[in-house]
Amino acid sequence: xxxxxxxxxxxxxxxxxxxxxxxxxxxxxxxxxxxxxxxxxxxxxxxxxxxxxxxxxxxxxxxxxxxxxxxxxxxxxxxxxxxxxxxxxxxxxxxxxxxxxxxxxxxxx
Numbered sequence: 001x002x003x004x005x006x007x008x009x010x011x012x013x014x015x016x017x018x019x020x021x022x023x024x025x026x027x028x029x030x031x032x033x034x035x036x037x038x039x040x041x042x043x044x045x046x047x048x049x050x051x052x053x054x055x056x057x058x059x060x061x062x063x064x065x066x067x068x069x070x071x072x073x074x075x076x077x078x079x080x081x082x083x084x085x086x087x088x089x090x091x092x093x094x095x096x097x098x099x100x101x102x103x104x105x106x107x108x109x
Contacts, residue, residue, distance in 0.1 A: 004022075005017050005020075006018050015039035
């Protein structure tokens with residue numbers, strides 16, 4: 001089941017939309033739009049770009065620090081010449097390969 005876009009008017013009388021997961025969790029809330037057609041155009045843009053968007057990994061390369069350890073002041077500088085963006089199709093291919101063994105042979109006699 002797919003998520004749902006909800007178009008609404010916020011407390012400041014601006015149009016916004018939110019994306020809800022099938023379980024009802026709010027995944028994203030848009031910026032404020034001056035009118036309803038602009039908000040609908042924003043939904044259209046999210047639908048168009050989200051499925052094909054690249055993932056930019058801005059996290060440091062190491063494992064996350066524990067709660068007790070002091071946090072570094074600045075994030076690690078990106079390594080020159082290394083592009084850490086992963087295309088959405090690569091993730092789909094990897095996920096499909098991981099799911100295949102779990103499906104089994106249901107219904108085969």
